[in-house]
Amino acid sequence: MMKRFKSKKKRKFRIFFIIVFSLSFYYVFSYFVDPDILLNSIKERFFGNKDIVTYYINDLFGSVKEDIGLGKTEYIPDPNPEENKVEPVVYLYNTHQSEEYYADLLMEYDIMPSVMTASYILREKLNDLKINTMVETNNINQMIDNYSNSYQASRKLLEQAKINYPTLTTFIDIHRDSIPYESSILKTDDNVYAKVLFVIGRDYENYELNKSFALKISDAMNKIVPGISKGILEKGGSGNNGVYNQDFDSQTILIEVGSSYNYIAEVSVTMDVLARALALVMGD
Secondary structure (H helix, E strand, O other), rough: OOHHHHHHHHHHHHHHHHHHHHHHHHHHHHHHHOOHHHHHHHHHHHHOOOOOHHHHHHHHHHHOOOOOOOOOOOOOOOOOOOHHHHOOOOEEEOOOOOOOOOOOHHHHHHHOOOOHHHHHHHHHHHHHOOOOOEEOOHHHHHHHOOOHHHHHHHHHHHHHHHHOOOOOOOOEEEEOOOOOOOEEEOOOOOOOEEEEEEEEOOOOOOOHHHHHHHHHHHHHHHHHOOOOOOEEEEEOOOOOOOOOOOOOOOOEEEEEEEEEOOHHHHHHHHHHHHHHHHHHHHOO
């Protein structure tokens, strides 16, 4: 009995010693090395471009298929609103404005890059190529009472934009996917690109015209950077939208640029390729 009592005391002492030693080591170590830098280094080394929670969710349950969003940013105001106003020919919009990309260091400033950010980047690159481009800045989330009504809201904005700007000829709805990071990127010697996928509905007349337009852009992108475009995904039939407002005009397309795990820098270099491809196709 006395022996057992002594061994319990020893065990408690050892635990106390380990706690005191660990705390002392941490405070001494943190004096010389910033813990945040160390944690970020460990995260990059072992978890790549995913956050730790996502890493373990995927490891335990497989890739997350359903796009539940992060819910941080619903709307990003236009950083350069005057750029919209000069006889635009390309209209960029986001039916799902709250689709987000990987926050990375921007979270320190509570900024969550989204598909609206991608639209602003593409507009800048197209304008640099002398293709006058505008971004739809009305807040779609304030126009709907249900997420499923998003395409009805963006349809109204499409129609109004065409009335306000008769020069418009091309209408691009920019989304992003929710596939795993490894499936969403293309690595080259120079860059890491967010891959794109063109989604074409087929439940309306003359959908082949929209498909043909999207295919030209996809092919042009792959000529510039082979493999950057995954091509065309046709959707229709029961359980699918099948239209995506593409019956509005034969040059109305939907592009998924990367996924929720992509850095905005990866999206930006892809937008450079997309802008150059659009310039080639629209110049034909």
